Amino acid sequence: MQAIKKAIYSWISQRYMNGCSSYNNLEVRKGCRSKEQARAVFNKGNVPHARGLIFFNPFKAHSFAKQHGFPLVIKPNVSGYSRGSYFPINTYAQLWKAIFLAKIWWPTTVIEQYLKGSNYRVVAIKGELMSVIERYPPTVTGDGTKSISELIDEENAIRAEMKLHPTIYPIQKNEQTINFLKKQNLSMDSVPAEGNVITLFYRISLAPGGTVRTIDKSTIPEDNKQLFLDVLEMFDANILGIDVIFEKGIEHSYKDQKCIFLEVNSRPYLKMHDYPRFGEKEDLSPYYQKLDRLDISNADTY
Structure with missing residues (x-):
């Protein structure tokens, strides 16, 4: 064995x-x-951590949201590399979708208050x-002349020159990126103002x-x-x-x-x-x- x-x-x-x-x-x-094990140790040691709940039944998460409000985070109780994590969640529709997707990774799930920082x-x-x-x-910073697509190419060229790959990956112009831009009323052809930082996906992974x-x-x-x-x-x-x-x-x-x-x-x-x-x-x-x-x-x- x-x-x-x-x-x-x-x-x-x-x-x-x-x-x-x-x-x-x-x-x-x-x-x-x-995450449940970490939360227990943090609580015992008075380490500051988010108010949250480990749940299997999705209705417990719904009740948590009603009690504590938004924004929230949903993530699997066991995972890595931010897999199955969704934030910030600001509506009940987003909450239920995130619960379903997180449970693909692990049956027990974490809901926590979200802190922007x-x-x-x-x-x-x-x-x-x-x-x-x-x-x-993943982000790009506008210069007032280049499109988001061109800025992505520029950023990826810098990463290649710095030899960051494969640890730091190139930014992809895939459906995931396009859909995230669409939520911000942006597209690959949009030209951000100089100094305007455009977030291309919500995860830090x-x-x-x-x-x-x-x-x-x-x-x-x-x-x-x-x-x-x-x-x-x-x-x-x-x-x-x-x-x-x-x-x-x-x-x-x-x-x-x-x-x-x-x-x-x-x-x-x-x-x-x-x-x-x-x-x-x-x-x-x-x-x-x-x-x-x-x-x-x-x-x-x-």
Whole structure:
């Protein structure tokens, strides 16, 4: 049975988790598999997180919306890379559609209050922060002369020149992008005004063309740093990729703004930290050397 588990885990790692780190033991990874588990730890440790609900029955989500109002987020209880996540949800029609689509990924589903702000991935290891990036959905910035289609071509050319692919994907001119533009009364032929930022899809994930910016860790207040390290200890982990939204930004204390911790990743995708579209690329080799010296039990077992 153990050999079968190892074979299955090896296949999952190669198929779905290429580029994801593996520095936590089996018990830690088991404790980080779902949003429900993270929510329970956040609640116990008084870590700020969104008011939400884990549900199987869709009518519970409807009742949550009636009680707490919009905007909301719907996402599978177990998933990765933002698969099956839908936000911001502002109507009951959008809510029911999102519930159906999220349940394709996983039968139990999360509904949460939505916070508009800056989205970050913070990688914490024992005693220090390894890397912090801000994550963006696919966007282009108008110059008053080029169409959105031309701006996409220009942006993709920059990504190719920077050799960001395949970690940072090109922006696609597909039906998904066209439909998202249509919701904004825009098309591929629209010419945005100079400086006007056009969002081409709502997700921050890399596959639709999302990008990342490195954050200078020296700009992060000490109380924010300590909170991330406290979360690492709460899960007894060697490394965590912590997803968090700050209303004003990570450069401001979490005590002075709205802030919600979303989830933790026991096998964070570290490759994207090496391919920033914006900001300076960091030398993360000292952190890898420190992690590689760890003796991880059951590292190859799911």
